[in-house]
Amino acid sequence: xxxxxxxxxxxxxxxxxxxxxxxxxxxxxxxxxxxxxxxxxxxxxxxxxxxxxxxxxxxxxxxxxxxxxxxxxxxxxxxxxxxxxxxxxxxxxxxxxxxxxxxxxxxxxxxxxxxxxxxxxxxxxxxxxxxxxxxxxxxxxxxxxx
Amino acid sequence: xxxxxxxxxxxxxxxxxxxxxxxxxxxxxxxxxxxxxxxxxxxxxxxxxxxxxxxxxxxxxxxxxxxxxxxxxxxxxxxxxxxxxxxxxxxxxxxxxxxxxxxxxxxxxxxxxxxxxxxxxxxxxxxxxxxxxxxxxxxxxxxxxxxxxxxxxxxxxxxxxxxxxxxxxxxxxxxxxxxxxxxxxxxxxxxxxxxxxxxxxxxxxxxxxxxxxxxxxxxxxxxxxxxxxxxxxxxxxxxxxxxxxxxxxxxxxxxxxxxxxxxxxxxxxxxxxxxxxxxxxxxxxxxxxxxxxxxxxxxxxxxxxxxxxxxxxxxxxxxxxxxxxxxxxxxxxxxxxxxxxxxxxxxxxxxxxxxxxxxxxxxxxxxxxxxxxxxxxxxxxxxxxxxxxxxxxxxxxxxxxxxxxxxxxxxxxxxxxxxxxxxxxxxxxxxxxxxxxxxxxxxxxxxxxxxxxxxxxxxxxxxxxxxxxxxxxxxxxxxxxxxxxxxxxxxxxxxxxxxxxxxxxxxxxxxxxxxxxxxxxxxxxxxxxxxxxxxxxxxxxxxxxxxxxxxxxxxxxxxxxxxxxxxxxxxxxxxxxxxxxxxxxxxxxxxxxxxxxxxxxxxxxxxxxxxxxxxxxxxxxxxxxxxxxxxxxxxxxxxxxxxxxxxxxxxxxxxxxxxxxxxxxxxxxxxxxxxxxxxxxxxxxxxxxxxxxxxxxxxxxxxxxxxxxxxxxxxxxxxxxxxxxxxxxxxxxxxxxxxxxxxxx
Numbered sequence: 097x098x099x100x101x102x103x104x105x106x107x108x109x110x111x112x113x114x115x116x117x118x119x120x121x122x123x124x125x126x127x128x129x130x131x132x133x134x135x136x137x138x139x140x141x142x143x144x145x146x147x148x149x150x151x152x153x154x155x156x157x158x159x160x161x162x163x164x165x166x167x168x169x170x171x172x173x174x175x176x177x178x179x180x181x182x183x184x185x186x187x188x189x190x191x192x193x194x195x196x197x198x199x200x201x202x203x204x205x206x207x208x209x210x211x212x213x214x215x216x217x218x219x220x221x222x223x224x225x226x227x228x229x230x231x232x233x234x235x236x237x238x239x240x241x242x
Numbered sequence: 243x244x245x246x247x248x249x250x251x252x253x254x255x256x257x258x259x260x261x262x263x264x265x266x267x268x269x270x271x272x273x274x275x276x277x278x279x280x281x282x283x284x285x286x287x288x289x290x291x292x293x294x295x296x297x298x299x300x301x302x303x304x305x306x307x308x309x310x311x312x313x314x315x316x317x318x319x320x321x322x323x324x325x326x327x328x329x330x331x332x333x334x335x336x337x338x339x340x341x342x343x344x345x346x347x348x349x350x351x352x353x354x355x356x357x358x359x360x361x362x363x364x365x366x367x368x369x370x371x372x373x374x375x376x377x378x379x380x381x382x383x384x385x386x387x388x389x390x391x392x393x394x395x396x397x398x399x400x401x402x403x404x405x406x407x408x409x410x411x412x413x414x415x416x417x418x419x420x421x422x423x424x425x426x427x428x429x430x431x432x433x434x435x436x437x438x439x440x441x442x443x444x445x446x447x448x449x450x451x452x453x454x455x456x457x458x459x460x461x462x463x464x465x466x467x468x469x470x471x472x473x474x475x476x477x478x479x480x481x482x483x484x485x486x487x488x489x490x491x492x493x494x495x496x497x498x499x500x501x502x503x504x505x506x507x508x509x510x511x512x513x514x515x516x517x518x519x520x521x522x523x524x525x526x527x528x529x530x531x532x533x534x535x536x537x538x539x540x541x542x543x544x545x546x547x548x549x550x551x552x553x554x555x556x557x558x559x560x561x562x563x564x565x566x567x568x569x570x571x572x573x574x575x576x577x578x579x580x581x582x583x584x585x586x587x588x589x590x591x592x593x594x595x596x597x598x599x600x601x602x603x604x605x606x607x608x609x610x611x612x613x614x615x616x617x618x619x620x621x622x623x624x625x626x627x628x629x630x631x632x633x634x635x636x637x638x639x640x641x642x643x644x645x646x647x648x649x650x651x652x653x654x655x656x657x658x659x660x661x662x663x664x665x666x667x668x669x670x671x672x673x674x675x676x677x678x679x680x681x682x683x684x685x686x687x688x689x690x691x692x693x694x695x696x697x698x699x700x701x702x703x704x705x706x707x708x709x710x711x712x713x714x715x716x717x718x719x720x721x722x723x724x725x726x727x728x729x730x731x732x733x734x735x736x737x738x739x740x741x742x743x744x745x746x747x748x749x750x751x752x753x754x755x756x757x758x759x760x761x762x763x764x765x766x767x768x769x770x771x772x773x774x775x776x777x778x779x780x781x782x783x784x785x786x787x788x789x790x791x792x793x794x795x796x797x798x799x800x801x802x803x804x805x806x807x808x809x810x811x812x813x814x815x816x817x818x819x820x821x822x823x824x825x826x827x828x829x830x831x832x833x834x835x836x837x838x839x840x841x842x843x844x845x846x847x848x849x850x851x852x853x854x855x856x857x858x859x860x861x862x863x864x865x866x867x868x869x870x871x872x873x874x875x876x877x878x879x880x881x882x883x884x885x886x887x888x889x890x891x892x893x894x895x896x897x898x899x900x901x902x903x904x905x906x907x908x909x910x911x912x913x914x915x916x917x918x919x920x921x922x923x924x925x926x927x928x929x930x931x932x933x934x935x936x937x938x939x940x941x942x943x944x945x946x947x948x949x950x951x952x953x954x955x956x957x958x959x960x961x962x963x964x965x966x967x968x969x970x971x972x973x974x975x976x977x978x979x980x981x982x983x984x985x986x987x
Contacts, residue, residue: 109759111743118743129739131732134719141714144460146498146744154747161763162347163572163749165314169488169536170747173495181458184493185451191486193478217492224485227309231474233483 104156121147148177168216175214183212191224193233200235201225258585265553272516272524275507275551275560276363280518284329284357286321293318297356305474307527310484311355315534320352329357333364336373336570339771343377347572355526358570362563363522367596370562375600376769377569379539379762380750382776383601385644386576387411388608389431391616394423394701395693396668397661397676397684398612400434404660405653406611407438409629410646412752413464415608417447419618424448425708426673426701428461429718430664432734437660440733441753443500443746447619450490452709457499459708460715460738463746464500466541466576466607470531471505472524475515488535498741500751502539502576503532507560508547521551525564529571538749539574541607543597546620548583552593562596569602574750574762576604582623590623591635598635598643601776603750605643613689636786642778647789658685663727670721671713673704795962807845807983808832814865814977817885823860823936824889825851825929826880826977829868829970831894838896839959840918842925848982850922851890854929860886860936862929864982867891868975871967874908877901879977886936890928895963896920900932911935912943918956919947 107114115126120143133139146154155170176184190196190204201221208218228234254260267274282298293312294301304312324332332349335341350358365373387406391398403414414435416427428446435442443463446456456462468487471477477484487503494501505528507521516524525542532540543561544551551557561578568575577597584590597605609632610622617625624632629645636643648656661684665676674697683693707713715738722731736757740746746753751761758764769775778786808831817824825848832844848864855862865883867876877891877899887903888911896917899910914920914928927944934941 108748108763109743109745109761111740111745112758115743120742126739126742129735129742131719131723131728131735134716134735135723141460141716143742144714144716144738145458145741150742150744151496151747154744157748157763161748162344163538164317165534165536166538166749167536168314169492170495172489172492172536173747176492176496179496181454181497184496185454188450188486188490188493191483191489192481193483193486217489220485220489223313224483224489227306227313227485228483231306231309233306233478 102153102156104153104160108157110150110153110157117153118150119147121145146177148174151177172214172217172220175208175212175217179212179214187221191221193228194235197235198225198229201228258587259589261585262549263553267554269520270518272511272519272521273554274520275554275556276359276520276522276563278518278520278523281359281520281523282356284354284360286316286325286354286357288318288321291318297354306477306483307472307474307531311527311530311534313534315530316354317351320348322352324349324352324357329361329364332361336361336365336376336566337369339376342770343767346377346570350570350572355530356523358530358567359520359523359526362567362570365563365566367559367562370559370566371596371600374562374566374569374597374602375775376767377566378600378602378767379569379572379574380603380752380760381765381767382760383642383644384412384604384752385410385606386413386415386604386608387611388580388617388619388622389414389416389434389611390427390618391612391690392419392618393690393693393695394419394427394698395680395684395690395696396426396430396664397680398687398690398693399427399430400437400660400664401657401684402612403431403434403444404438404656405648407435407442408648408653408656409611410439410644411442411609411611412644413443413445413604415445415447415466417618420698420702421448421452422702422705422709424452425456425461425705425713428456429667429708429713432461432715432737433664433667433718433722433730434660436733436737437663437727437730438656440736440755441757443753454493454497454499455709455711457494457497459711459713460741461708461718462499463737463741464502465494466502466504468501468503468537469505470503470528471510471513472519472527473510473515473517476510476513479513479515484531484535491535491537495747498744498747500746501537502541502574503535503537504541504545505529505532506542506545506547506578507564508544508550512547512550522560522563526567529564529567529573533571533573537573538747538751539576539603540568541576541578541604542568543575543578545578545607546581548578548581552583552589558593558596561593565597565602572749574603576607577602579606579623580608580619582621599639599641601642609645615691616689630789630791633786633789637789640778640783642776642782642786646785649790654685661685663722663725663730666725666727667718667721670724671704671717674700795958808848808864809981809983810866810978811981812979814883814979816883817863819861819885821859821861821933821936822863822885823855823929823932824863824865824880824884825855826865826867826876826883826889826891827980828871828873828876828893828967829866829972830871830967831866831892832980834970835894835963835966838894838917838920839956839963840896840920842896842920842922844894845982846922847892847896847925850925851892851929852982854926855933856929857926858930858933858937860933864980866978866980868970868972868977871964871971873897873899874901874910877910878903878905878907881905883977884936888932888936890932893917893964894967895960898925898928900928900935902935914944914946916946916949916952918952919949
């Protein structure tokens with residue numbers, strides 16, 4: 097997190113203090129998201145969300161305010177910003193108690209790390225796997241198709 | 243044994259309070275508020291930078307909650323500092339105005355759940371309130387509204403969301419009876435809220451998959467459905483772990499959803515796995531998990547189990563302690579007060595004060611802006627019918643609890659506009675149409691029973707189209723724009739821009755109508771003693787005073803009835819006839835003032851008294867006493883002029899006294915102090931009694947009624963009328979005789 101000219105301690109709120117740093121997924125600025133532009137069809141609904149970069153900046157803002165865990169959460173959120181919703185819901189289900197074997201959780205961790213560029217989330221899933229193993233929360237009985 | 247019962251005990255048994263069950267503590271089932279006998283001793287043992295024991299458990303025995311907290315929830319450097327402090331020293335700092343919030347938040351990072359619970363349990367209720375005021379994350383308190391209705395009528399949802407927004411609620415939450423309705427309800431409150439006031443955040447409490455989908459389509463901006471529990475079995479029964487919940491929180495944030503977890507005392511006992519621990523200790527474990535998971539905030543303070551917590555001794559205090567703990571852990575707090583806490587209005591409101599007076603980020607986790615019958619969250623603790631009480635209590639305490647008065651006409655206008663806006667959106671999206679009759683009833687009606695029924699199968703089919711991804715907030719913007727609701731379209735688009743910048747993901751964020759994000763980062767609570775931090779004053783205080791039913795005291799006495807025909811004739815003389823009975827009135831009587839507090843014209847009152855005197859065999863004489871407005875002196879002055887020594891004294895507001903010249907001025911024969919209760923017959927009876935005293939007959943006192951509420955009801959008017967009378971006093975002025983003319987206009 098060392099974007100040129102971004103100071104997480106003083107640049108919040110980004111939308112009002114640093115609109116120059118805020119972009120939609122396709123690179124539109126906040127000021128371009130006007131009703132006129134909407135009428136003209138210059139952007140679609142997929143543009144109206146935070147990018148991974150914006151979420152990383154919000155993570156830095158939280159960290160600068162001393163909120164380490166919120167910062168970690170938003171850093172994971174940044175990793176998930178471009179992960180399809182279906183995949184996210186699959187991972188969530190896999191993390192519920194008695195849903196996954198150790199191998200399955202490790203497979204998700206590996207996929208997060210390599211395919212989805214989400215190393216923080218991958219580490220988080222691995223730590224869950226360890227805790228689940230120790231607390232007997234892994235899947236043990238008969239497998240049912242998911 | 244058929245012991246005879248006390249009628250008073252029996253009467254009390256019929257009070258609302260007695261519909262609920264109070265129990266003595268039962269710690270084995272977790273039915274103990276705080277300081278439970280089985281709660282672990284606080285403790286934290288570190289070795290080589292790792293936690294090897296915490297709160298009575300070795301690391302190898304840690305359950306899933308201990309593990310999560312030990313791994314993500316503790317700052318071990320701070321823990322070493324905290325180990326040097328006693329519980330009492332830390333508790334003292336919580337209420338020490340010289341210790342800043344930031345220092346306390348930092349200290350909390352080194353405390354285990356058992357220690358957090360132990361320290362906060364050292365505070366008494368007022369200390370807890372003070373700590374909460376000091377520890378709140380955002381500078382100013384706010385409030386959240388619940389908006390639902392039994393028929394899931396979109397026009398009514400929109401109208402209620404609009405009114406909630408216009409009244410200043412920063413968040414609006416809806417839910418569904420039938421889960422497939424969720425997208426329509428989400429659209430309705432999005433349109434409604436942005437009609438009422440741009441910037442209001444909305445949520446639809448439904449199952450996670452639907453919720454995430456609604457968020458992706460831009461139809462909701464926050465979620466508080468992530469429940470956490472304080473024991474492993476309950477957590478697992480809830481089909482989650484701290485890790486799965488934390489992951490879900492990140493997932494929501496990745497879609498621009500502000501996330502608030504939910505926890506609260508009593509849930510573990512209700513679900514049968516409290517493991518013998520107190521409610522506060524288990525809540526401390528929940529809150530430690532919630533912060534460790536990286537949530538910006540929590541709704542806690544028992545929430546849906548509130549009535550269970552209130553069944554045990556110290557329950558209300560425990561709930562307040564939960565809120566304090568959450569704020570101490572630097573979490574945004576939406577402090578419950580949404581589920582019905584008690585049948586008793588007294589008890590319910592006494593509980594509310596714990597959060598209402600200190601102010602929390604959201605004083606309620608959902609104030610029901612519609613009548614209780616339409617609250618599908620299970621009945622609101624406070625609802626549409628209680629709004630004026632809430633606002634009056636704000637005015638009483640000079641406290642901002644997040645609800646603003648709005649004039650009836652303005653409410654109707656914003657409700658109508660929201661209902662029409664959502665009507666246009668439904669039409670544009672080819673959803674089942676909203677009729678003009680629905681718009682009308684949503685604007686003016688009391689509840690959903692006043693609205694026509696909708697074709698629910700058709701609505702559900704339309705809802706499914708939204709869930710298929712066919713409709714997004716941008717489509718809503720287009721339809722609003724096409725239908726001429728340009729400002730609402732702008733507001734909904736504004737919320738989409740907020741999603742792009744994601745500033746509202748920071749702690750305690752709410753959004754101003756101009757789009758400014760107020761959060762614990764941009765607008766933190768910096769209370770450091772009297773005169774600092776947020777205070778209800780200036781323009782905001784003026785605004786919260788302006789209740790529609792507040793009267794102008796100047797107007798109260800300016801036009802007090804019609805002028806009555808009383809002529810002032812000459813300076814009153816002393817009479818020596820034994821049947822002479824003086825009726826002495828105050829300086830403003832039938833002059834500056836013309837009616838009693840009871841609305842009786844002064845001339846009619848005089849006529850009744852004089853007729854009564856005649857019926858009793860006396861000869862009435864009317865006199866105005868000008869030197870005093872005190873009924874005792876008016877009457878006594880009259881008595882000294884009276885041939886019989888007897889006078890009836892009468893203030894303009896209607897208070898009367900029968901007096902005798904040889905008594906001390908503040909003594910009397912009969913006092914009629916309940917002026918609002920008197921009819922003309924009462925005044926006639928006073929006249930008769932006065933004559934009877936004059937003639938030396940035996941007298942039974944005039945029968946009077948007792949109204950214990952008269953004082954509360956009329957003390958303001960009494961004060962104003964008496965002030966008006968006193969203003970007419972002329973020092974040292976002679977009494978004047980009056981003549982009552984027959985024809986009075």
